[in-house]
Amino acid sequence: xxxxxxxxxxxxxxxxxxxxxxxxxxxxxxxxxxxxxxxxxxxxxxxxxxxxxxxxxxxxxxxxxxxxxxxxxxxxxxxxxxxxxxxxxxxxxxxxxxxxxxxxxxxxxxxxxxxxxxxxxxxxxxxxxxxxxxxxxxxxxxxxxxxxxxxxxxxxxxxxxxxxxxxxxxxxxxxxxxxxxxxxxxxxxxxxxxxxxxxxxxxxxxxxxxxxxxxxxxxxxxxxxxxxxxxxxxxxxxxxxxxxxxxxxxxxxxxxxxxxxxxxxxxxxxxxxxxxxxxxxxxxxxxx
Amino acid sequence: xxxxxxxxxxxxxxxxxxxxxxxxxxxxxxxxxxxxxxxxxxxxxxxxxxxxxxxxxxxxxxxxxxxxxxxxxxxxxxxxxxxxxxxxxxxxxxxxxxxxxxxxxxxxxxxxxxxxxxxxxxxxxxxxxxxxxxxxxxxxxxxxxxxxxxxxxxxxxxxxxxxxxxxxxxxxxxxxxxxxxxxxxxxxxxxxxxxxxxxxxxxxxxxxxxxxxxxxxxxxxxxxxxxxxxxxxxxxxxxxxxxxxxxxxxxxxxxxxxxxxxxxxxxxxxxxxxxxxxxxxxxxxxxxxxxxxxxxxxxxxxxxxxxxxxxxxxxxxxxxxxxxxxxxxxxxxxxxxxxxxxxxxxxxxxxxxxxxxxxxxxxxxxxxxxxxxxxxxxxxxxxxxxxxxxxxxxxxxxxxxxxxxxxxxxxxxxxxxxxxxxxxxxxxxxxxxxxxxxxxxxxxxxxxxxxxxxxxxxxxxxxxxxxxxxxxxxxxxxxxxxxxxxxxxxxxxxxxxxxxxxxxxxxxxxxxxxxxxxxxxxxxxxxxxxxxxxxxxxxxxxxxxxxxxxxxxxxxxxxxxxxxxxxxxxxxxxxxxxxxxxxxxxxxxxxxxxxxxxxxxxxxxxxxxxxxxxxxxxxxxxxxxxxxxxxxxxxxxxxxxxxxxxxxxxxxxxxxxxxxxxxxxxxxxxxxxxxxxxxxxxxxxxxxxxxxx
Numbered sequence: 001x002x003x004x005x006x007x008x009x010x011x012x013x014x015x016x017x018x019x020x021x022x023x024x025x026x027x028x029x030x031x032x033x034x035x036x037x038x039x040x041x042x043x044x045x046x047x048x049x050x051x052x053x054x055x056x057x058x059x060x061x062x063x064x065x066x067x068x069x070x071x072x073x074x075x076x077x078x079x080x081x082x083x084x085x086x087x088x089x090x091x092x093x094x095x096x097x098x099x100x101x102x103x104x105x106x107x108x109x110x111x112x113x114x115x116x117x118x119x120x121x122x123x124x125x126x127x128x129x130x131x132x133x134x135x136x137x138x139x140x141x142x143x144x145x146x147x148x149x150x151x152x153x154x155x156x157x158x159x160x161x162x163x164x165x166x167x168x169x170x171x172x173x174x175x176x177x178x179x180x181x182x183x184x185x186x187x188x189x190x191x192x193x194x195x196x197x198x199x200x201x202x203x204x205x206x207x208x209x210x211x212x213x214x215x216x217x218x219x220x221x222x223x224x225x226x227x228x229x230x231x232x233x234x235x236x237x238x239x240x241x242x243x244x245x246x247x248x249x250x251x252x253x254x255x256x257x258x259x260x261x262x263x264x265x266x267x268x269x270x271x272x273x274x275x276x277x278x279x280x281x282x283x284x285x286x287x288x
Numbered sequence: 289x290x291x292x293x294x295x296x297x298x299x300x301x302x303x304x305x306x307x308x309x310x311x312x313x314x315x316x317x318x319x320x321x322x323x324x325x326x327x328x329x330x331x332x333x334x335x336x337x338x339x340x341x342x343x344x345x346x347x348x349x350x351x352x353x354x355x356x357x358x359x360x361x362x363x364x365x366x367x368x369x370x371x372x373x374x375x376x377x378x379x380x381x382x383x384x385x386x387x388x389x390x391x392x393x394x395x396x397x398x399x400x401x402x403x404x405x406x407x408x409x410x411x412x413x414x415x416x417x418x419x420x421x422x423x424x425x426x427x428x429x430x431x432x433x434x435x436x437x438x439x440x441x442x443x444x445x446x447x448x449x450x451x452x453x454x455x456x457x458x459x460x461x462x463x464x465x466x467x468x469x470x471x472x473x474x475x476x477x478x479x480x481x482x483x484x485x486x487x488x489x490x491x492x493x494x495x496x497x498x499x500x501x502x503x504x505x506x507x508x509x510x511x512x513x514x515x516x517x518x519x520x521x522x523x524x525x526x527x528x529x530x531x532x533x534x535x536x537x538x539x540x541x542x543x544x545x546x547x548x549x550x551x552x553x554x555x556x557x558x559x560x561x562x563x564x565x566x567x568x569x570x571x572x573x574x575x576x577x578x579x580x581x582x583x584x585x586x587x588x589x590x591x592x593x594x595x596x597x598x599x600x601x602x603x604x605x606x607x608x609x610x611x612x613x614x615x616x617x618x619x620x621x622x623x624x625x626x627x628x629x630x631x632x633x634x635x636x637x638x639x640x641x642x643x644x645x646x647x648x649x650x651x652x653x654x655x656x657x658x659x660x661x662x663x664x665x666x667x668x669x670x671x672x673x674x675x676x677x678x679x680x681x682x683x684x685x686x687x688x689x690x691x692x693x694x695x696x697x698x699x700x701x702x703x704x705x706x707x708x709x710x711x712x713x714x715x716x717x718x719x720x721x722x723x724x725x726x727x728x729x730x731x732x733x734x735x736x737x738x739x740x741x742x743x744x745x746x747x748x749x750x751x752x753x754x755x756x757x758x759x760x761x762x763x764x765x766x767x768x769x770x771x772x773x774x775x776x777x778x779x780x781x782x783x784x785x786x787x788x789x790x791x792x793x794x795x796x797x798x799x800x801x802x803x804x805x806x807x808x809x810x811x812x813x814x815x816x817x818x819x820x821x822x823x824x825x826x827x828x829x830x831x832x833x834x835x836x837x838x839x840x841x842x843x844x845x846x847x848x849x850x851x852x853x854x855x856x857x858x859x860x861x862x863x864x865x866x867x868x869x870x871x872x873x874x875x876x877x878x879x880x881x882x883x884x885x886x887x888x889x890x891x892x893x894x895x896x897x898x899x900x901x902x903x904x905x906x907x908x909x910x911x912x913x914x915x916x917x918x919x920x921x922x923x924x925x926x927x928x929x930x931x932x933x934x935x936x937x938x939x940x941x942x943x944x945x946x947x948x949x950x951x952x953x954x955x956x957x958x959x960x961x962x963x964x965x966x967x968x969x970x971x972x973x974x975x976x977x978x979x980x981x
Binding site: 004035091092094095097098099100119122123125126127128129130131132134135137138139140141142144145148149151153154185190218230233234248270271272273274276277279280281283284 | 326330333334337371375377378381382387388389391413414417418421424425426449452453456477482483484486487490515516519554555556557571612615644647650651652687690694697698723735736737738769770774865866867869870891892893894908909910911912915954960981
C-alpha cells in the first residue's frame with residue numbers, strides 16, 4: 001500500500017516523491033564546457049581548430065548531461081561564470097620525450113577562485129603516440145569511443161562538487177535540514193546523495209557555516225504550504241546528519257535566522273533512468 | 289516506431305481565428321483551415337512547441353486545442369486527433385516543468401490527452417511513454433500501479449524501460465522485493481539499461497544481507513561491460529557487510545578484491561570504500577598501506593591467493609601511474625618494481641609493469657642516470673626469452689615491443705649489439721604480434737606509421753626488398769585509414785625501391801578521385817579495379833568506395849548504400865577508423881530514410897553489447913583493443929529489408945522488435961511482402977490499418 005507515503009501528520013513529512021509537487025521554478029545552474037587542443041600535434045593538425053574544438057565540446061557537454069544531472073552543460077557559452085575546460089595535453093607535462101601519453105585534463109574555472117585541474121581521460125597512451133591524429137570524423141569518433149564507457153564519478157565528486165547547484169534553499173526545523181529548489185527527479189539524483197550547504201547565520205555577527213546533509217526524499221508540507229515554502233514543495237529534502245555540536249543550527253532555523261548561500265553536491269548517487277527520460281518523445285516519432 | 293498518416297478526402301474548412309500576434313508565431317496563421325495532412329499537423333504542432341519554448345504556453349495551448357477540435361470525429365482523421373493530442377500532452381509536460389506551482393494540474397491534464405489517444409489507438413507508444421513520464425512527474429499514487437504493472441506488456445519494444453519504471457514505482461514505495469523483481473526482469477531484457485542495473489542494486493541492498501551473493505554475482509557479470517554498475521554492486525556488498533549483523537565473510541572479501549580490480553583498471557581511486565566500511569578492515573588497511581609504502585610486506589592478505597596477487601599487481605600499476613602524475617616518480621618506480629617482483633612472469637600485468645618502468649627510466653633520467661636499471665630490465669625479460677611472449681597476452685606483448693621500439697628510436701638505435709636491443713627488431717616483433725592478433729582475435733590493425741618507419745630504415749641501409757615490402761604495407765594501412773596523401777607517398781617510395789605497386793596505385797586512384805568529389809569514379813569499372821591484394825583489404829576498400837559513392841551519386845545512393853551495408857552485415861567487413869564509422873552511419877541513414885525510418889546512431893564499445901544482433905568490429909587508431917559498433921537490431925533489420933528490396937520504390941514502414949509494420953496508402957505487392965518476410969531478423973510483417981499479418 002502506498003498511502004502512508006503521502007498521508008502526512010507531522011509538520012513536515014519527508015517522502016520519496018510527492019503527490020502534489022511544486023519545487024521552485026528554478027533552473028539548474030548551467031556551466032560552459034570547452035575543449036582546448038593544447039598538445040602541439042593535435043593543435044596543429046586542424047586548420048579550423050576552433051570549429052573542431054567546438055564540436056568536441058559538444059560531445060563532452062552531451063556526456064556530462066547524460067551523467068551529471070545536477071547541473072546543465074552548454075558547449076562554449078562564454079556567458080557562464082563556471083567553465084569546465086577539457087584540455088588535450090601530455091599526461092606528464094614535465095617530460096620532453098618525443099613519445100608521450102596524451103589525454104584530457106579537466107580544468108574548472110570559477111569566479112574568485114583559482115582554477116583547479118586534474119588529469120581525467122587518457123586519449124593516446126605513450127606506445128600509441130606515433131599513430132596519426134586523423135581527420136575530423138576520426139578524431140571526434142575517437143573521443144566518442146573514449147567517453148562511451150568513462151566513469152563520471154571522479155568528475156562528479158572531484159571537480160563538480162565545487163560548483164554550486166543553487167544559491168537558494170529552504171531551511172526546515174523538523175527534521176533539521178534544507179529543501180533544495182529542485183526535485184530529485186529533475187536532478188537525476190537518488191536518495192543517499194549528500195550535499196554541502198553553505199548557510200549564513202544572522203544575529204549580531206553574520207557567519208557562513210557549511211553543513212553536510214543527506215538527501216532523504218522530497219519535501220511536502222502538511223496542509224497548505226506557507227508562502228515561503230510554496231516554491232519548494234516537491235523539492236529534494238536534505239537532512240543534516242549529524243547535527244553539529246553544540247547545535248546552534250536548530251535555534252537559528254527556529255528564529256528564521258538562517259539563509260542558504262550555496263548548495264554543492266558532494267556525493268552523487270546517479271539516477272540514469274531519470275536523466276534518460278526527461279522529456280516526451282518528439283510528436284510523430286523520432287527522438288525528442 | 290513510426291506512425292503513418294492517411295491523407296484523406298477533401299474536408300470542410302472552418303476558419304479558426306487565433307489570438308496570437310502574427311510576428312510572435314509565424315506558424316500560427318491568422319486564419320487556419322483544418323490542418324489534416326500529417327505534414328501539416330506536425331508543422332503546426334512543432335510550431336506550437338516552438339511558441340511554448342519562447343514562454344507563451346497559453347497561446348500555444350489555445351492553438352493546439354482549436355486545431356484538435358478542427359480534426360472532427362471522422363474515423364479517417366484519427367491521426368489528426370492523435371498528433372494534436374500528443375502535441376498537447378508534450379506541451380503540458382513542458383509547461384509543468386516550467387511552472388511548478390501548477391505542475392500537478394498540468395501533468396494531470398497531459399495524462400488526459402494521452403488517455404484520449406490511447407482510447408483511439410490502444411497501446412500507442414508515444415502516448416504510453418508520455419503518460420508514463422507524466423505519472424513519474426506526478427509522483428507515485430496507488431491508482432498508478434495498474435498502469436506501471438501493465439505498461440511493459442503494452443509496448444514490448446520498450447519493455448525493459450517500462451519494467452524499470454515499474455521498479456522505480458515500487459522502489460519509491462519501498463516495496464523492495466517487487467522492485468527487485470521488476471528491475472531484474474528489465475536487466476534480463478536489456479542488460480544495457482543503466483537505470484535497471486542501478487535500480488536492481490538499490491533494491492538488493494535494501495533487501496539486506498540475504499542479497500549479498502546475488503550482488504556479488506551481478507558485479508562479476510558486469511565487470512567488463514558495465515564497470516560502473518559492477519563497482520556499485522561491489523560497494524553495496526561491502527556496505528551490507530558492515531551493516532549491523534553483517535559479516536566480513538568470503539563474499540565481502542571477494543567484493544573487496546573485485547572493487548580494487550575495477551578501481552585499478554579504470555583509474556579510479558584505489559582503495560576507496562563506502563563510508564560505512566571500516567578503514568581498519570585488513571583488506572582496506574593493507575591496500576592503502578601498500579600504495580603508500582610500495583612494500584608487499586604491508587599487504588600479506590593480498591598475497592594469499594593468485595587472484596588477490598594479480599589484483600595487487602594491477603593496483604601497483606595503477607598506483608604507480610597515479611604517483612607519476614602527482615608527480616612522485618620515486619614512488620611510481622618503487623610500486624612498479626615491486627609489482628614486477630611478485631606479478632606472474634610474462635603475464636600481461638607483468639609486461640605492462642615492465643613497459644611502464646622502461647618508459648619511466650627513459651623519460652626520468654635521474655632515476656637511472658647510467659642506464660643500468662633499463663639494461664637490467666631488458667635483460668630480465670630477454671633472459672626469459674621472447675618466444676615466451678608469444679604464448680602470453682598478445683596485446684601486452686605488442687605494446688611492450690612498441691614501447692621498446694619507441695625508446696630505441698628516440699635513442700637513435702636501430703640495431704644494437706644484440707638484435708633485440710634496437711628499434712628494428714622491437715618494431716618487427718610488434719608487427720608480428722599484431723599479425724598474430726589478426727589471426728587469433730580477428731583484430732586488424734593498420735599500423736602504417738610503424739611500417740613506414742621500418743621501411744625508411746631499410747631503405748636507408750639499402751635493404752630494398754624489405755623496404756619495398758614495408759612501404760607497400762604502410763600504403764595499405766594509410767589507405768585503410770583514409771590518409772591518401774601518406775598512402776601516395778608510400779606507394780611512390782615502394783615503387784622507387786622496386787616494389788610491385790600496380791594494385792595499390794589503382795586503389796589509390798579510385799579513392800583519390802572520390803575524395804575530389806568525382807562521382808565518375810563510382811562506375812563499375814572503377815569498382816572492379818579494386819581487386820588484387822589481400823581479400824580483406826579489397827573488401828575494406830570496396831566498403832569505403834561504395835559508401836562514398838552513396839554520398840556522391842544521389843541517383844544511385846540507395847544501391848551503393850545497400851552494397852556497402854551488405855559488406856558489413858554479411859561479409860563482416862571491419863570498419864577501420866572513425867571515418868568508417870561515419871560512413872556506416874551515413875549508409876544506414878541513406879537506406880532507412882526513404883522508408884520513413886530514422887537511424888539511431890549508437891556508440892562504440894570495447895565490448896559487444898549483448899543486445900546487438902551482431903557486433904560490427906571497428907579498429908580505431910590509437911586503441912589497442914578492437915571495438916564493437918552496436919547498431920539497433922531493428923535498424924539493422926530495416927536496412928536488410930531495404931537492401932533486399934533492391935530498386936523497389938520506397939514506402940513508409942516501421943520495424944519494432946523485429947515486427948515490420950506497413951500501413952496504407954503504401955501498397956507493396958505480395959511479392960514484396962514475401963521478400964520482406966524472408967529477411968533475416970524479421971519476425972512478422974503487419975500490413976494494413978488493422979495490422980493484418
